[in-house]
Amino acid sequence: MQIRSPEFKENARTALKEEGLQRALGKLRAGFPEKRAIAVERMPEFHDLRDEARDLKNHILENLDIYLEQFESKVQESGGHVHWARTGDDANKIILDICKQVNAKTVTKGKSMVSEETNLNEYLEANGIQPVETDLGEYILQLREDHPSHIIAPAIHLNLSDVSEIFHEKHGKPKSDDPAVLMQEAREELRNKFVAADVGITGANFLVAETGSTIIVTNEGNGDLTQTLPKTHIVITSIEKVVPTLEDMTLFLRLLARSATGQEFTVYNTLSTGPRREGDADGPENFHVVLVDNGRSEMVGSEFHEMLRCIRCSACMNHCPVYGSVGGHAYGWVYPGPMGSVLTPKMIGIEKAGNLPNASTFCGKCEEVCPVRIPLPKLMRHWRNNEFEKHLSPKAVRWGLAGWGFFAKRPTLYRQLSTASNWFMRTLGGKKGRVKSLPMASGWTDFRDLPTPTDKTFMQQWNDKKEGKQ
């Protein structure tokens, strides 16, 4: 996926004016958060489960190397292969090699955000192998040569008419405004592709060290057909997804669906352990797991360590006022929303992604809903510091901060200035008590009024109180 994060500000400006996108986002804001709230209400232990999940993830990360080695040896014991990929390019090469070994012409794909990280589809196509996305949302996007704007609802930026349009163009059937008809069309189109594929590629939600199993969680069943029908199943996944036991996986599964779609449980939770067994009539003959690093191992022990707890549920973006206003594409790379604002700078560089950790109101909702209690605002703040230290912040920000710093270090001057600016603001606000336009702050006042400050500053009120005037 082409990196467009440096243009975040322009992207956001355009997104705010896109009617179709705004309509789609309106539905998101009403949908996921409400469903999650109901699911949480129905599970009285939900917040205790979050504490346990946070602690368990911390334990896993402390022993990550041991759990990964254990997972690898269990996969091998069950007849599968494990490949380690330092970078996205390494992962693509490994997958292409496996495809070549089995003379693959087409591969079906279940939804995988890691494969978006590595640009796997483009790479396979460039090497003469046709990838077919099978998740309904991803399939629509592939036809449109588009990319996901959300990690679990990839086509959330599109409306019914967009889907109808592209299906009509690509399938040659009449347009329809009935989602059921469109889904039926996709079902029929993909049926034979599932069967014809030489290789099936899926992601994984978790990797179980105890058994060497990978698990995928889907509502459609596309991931299951993708991994059951072809002769070779490749799992592309990342190193932080390992968990110790089936019981531990269960702890995360209880949190995942509720945090994501607000479902009690996702329709299909499927464990895969090695290739087909003697006597099995179906299932893949070859089973490969590609463990992708792509910057994650460098996060271990760093100030971004806690981000490795993320289970990719999307609750943070579903509740984010910024994501809800500009959508996922504005963020300009694979991972949008608060989790993306922390991950993206690590993966593509703070030089390119500096806007993202700044695109937050720090309202704290993301941390409040995170099932593994990642302090996302704190991690975004680390990036802001990082950006400042590298002298990457825009001049206006640097000068503004330097100016503020000058006064903040001189309390008397600071108080005089704040008293003066208080008076100025109150005068501007007049009787209404609201400032409608403010020089150099049109970014704020163009869209909303600024309330005027109180008559006295905090320090004046404090001193009055001490002197017993109130």
Added chain:
Amino acid sequence: MSRAEILSNIRRGLGRGEASEAQRKAVFNRLNAKANNLIPKRSQLPHAEQVELFKSMAQEASAEIIELSSTADVPKTVTDWLQNNGIKELISSSDAELNELDWSPLGDIQRTQRVAMVGDMASITTSFAGIAETGTLMLHSRGESPTTLNFLPDVHLVVLKRSTIVGPYEDAWKKIRGTFGKSMPRTVNMITGPSRSADIEQTLQMGAHGPRTLVILLIND
């Protein structure tokens, strides 16, 4: 090459070299203990109430439940269901539990034991367990029960014995370990209702790629 680099990066981040024997031992003890984490109270009930919970949660997930007093009633019930839906062929797993039944009520409807193929309308399989907590079925692959039966046909009929219903997922994992020991079956499928997607304009539609209809034949054994 990548493997060594990734592992050494992780260790450097953790501020240590290879893990000590004591640390490895602690990890393996944890793996071997297979201890439960917090289990929600919801499903910690007497068995009869777990069955009721299973039924209501499965129905909430849009599964259809037909209760029968014995497996002997399965062929007649399945025949009626297929006839009502105009289906003329049933692809079946070859479990003894199904094979030993008298399928003569099927009449003209063909019962075939094979893997599923594109175009198949209905399949029937048994199940390993029912999980009351969320109305979830647990199935696993084996020679007698190809996995495609669970995903490719339009309708999936599943025989579930009341006695195999457990409360939380954890009890199903214990059952899996009890049956298979250390080596898992190639695939374990947890299924909660029929296939669905909300990828088109966030409108939920049933029957995306997997079965459009999930019928649970609950045997009150």
